[in-house]
Amino acid sequence: MIDVDTAFFHSWFRNYVKSFYTEDPKIQQNIRLKEEHTLRVCTEILQLGKALNLNKNALRLAETIALFHDIGRFEQFKTYGTFDDRVSENHATLGLKVLKATAILSRLTKTEQTIVYKAIEYHNVRKVPDNADKIIELHSKLIRDADKLDIWYVVTNYYSERYRHRNPALELELPDTPEYSLCFINDILNNRVSNSHDLKTFNDMKLLQLGWLFDINFAPTFRYIQQRRIIEKIITALPDTDDIQKIRNHLKEYLEKRISARSNEG
Numbered sequence: 569m570i571d572v573d574t575a576f577f578h579s580w581f582r583n584y585v586k587s588f589y590t591e592d593p594k595i596q597q598n599i600r601l602k603e604e605h606t607l608r609v610c611t612e613i614l615q616l617g618k619a620l621n622l623n624k625n626a627l628r629l630a631e632t633i634a635l636f637h638d639i640g641r642f643e644q645f646k647t648y649g650t651f652d653d654r655v656s657e658n659h660a661t662l663g664l665k666v667l668k669a670t671a672i673l674s675r676l677t678k679t680e681q682t683i684v685y686k687a688i689e690y691h692n693v694r695k696v697p698d699n700a701d702k703i704i705e706l707h708s709k710l711i712r713d714a715d716k717l718d719i720w721y722v723v724t725n726y727y728s729e730r731y732r733h734r735n736p737a738l739e740l741e742l743p744d745t746p747e748y749s750l751c752f753i754n755d756i757l758n759n760r761v762s763n764s765h766d767l768k769t770f771n772d773m774k775l776l777q778l779g780w781l782f783d784i785n786f787a788p789t790f791r792y793i794q795q796r797r798i799i800e801k802i803i804t805a806l807p808d809t810d811d812i813q814k815i816r817n818h819l820k821e822y823l824e825k826r827i828s829a830r831s832n833e834g
């Protein structure tokens with residue numbers, strides 16, 4: 569693919585999203601949220617890809633995946649009024665339907681199209697399949713890291729600003745009580761990513777987001793997490809208990825270990 573293709577995709581994306589704009593401020597806010605998220609994920613993935621010394625074609629492909637990874641979000645919010653896949657439908661699958669129905673990727677080679685489709689399909693699964701093709705695996709891991717970096721950016725800003733503007737869509741309508749579920753604490757202490765189906769409170773969601781650290785793939789991503797103080801910012805939004813202190817120390821140790829580990833990943 570060439571630079572003209574990425575420019576074409578960006579312009580198509582802008583127009584596509586504009587067709588969802590509405591006068592209703594509650595809906596408009598969420599359409600804009602995902603539009604801005606997408607554009608920042610494009611920036612994140614390029615930064616990460618460059619840190620990993622990817623070639624120009626791989627960078628363009630990564631940017632295309634970032635641009636389209638959440639394309640299903642707009643239809644999802646319009647139809648169901650939520651970003652919660654559990655009560656609507658899988659937004660990655662929905663996105664693939666949009667991309668295939670519009671045949672927007674037809675200017676790419678068949679191989680490139682497969683990489684884009686598969687990386688989008690795998691961007692929100694619990695684990696990228698072990699038997700995935702190496703290039704598909706690389707691109708799936710890139711979008712997963714870049715996507716998480718931006719969700720962390722969005723939620724850490726939200727946790728500090730929340731007292732001013734609430735957005736129930738960002739809280740998945742979970743109750744904001746002091747409780748949290750111990751399974752999330754145990755998952756973190758065992759370096760496991762938790763299951764979103766266990767979410768019961770808003771605090772659980774913060775714990776789930778902390779546990780994404782165990783799903784990060786590349787050394788530069790770990791460095792960005794440390795530079796941006798992601799762990800500290802989410803911990804601040806949780807109650808000050810012994811459990812939380814324990815996971816805080818555990819996560820910080822894990823992060824330091826992953827950063828100092830000799831790595832050929834950049």
Ligand SMILES: [Fe+2]
Nearest residue numbers: 609637638715
């Ligand atoms: Fe995303």
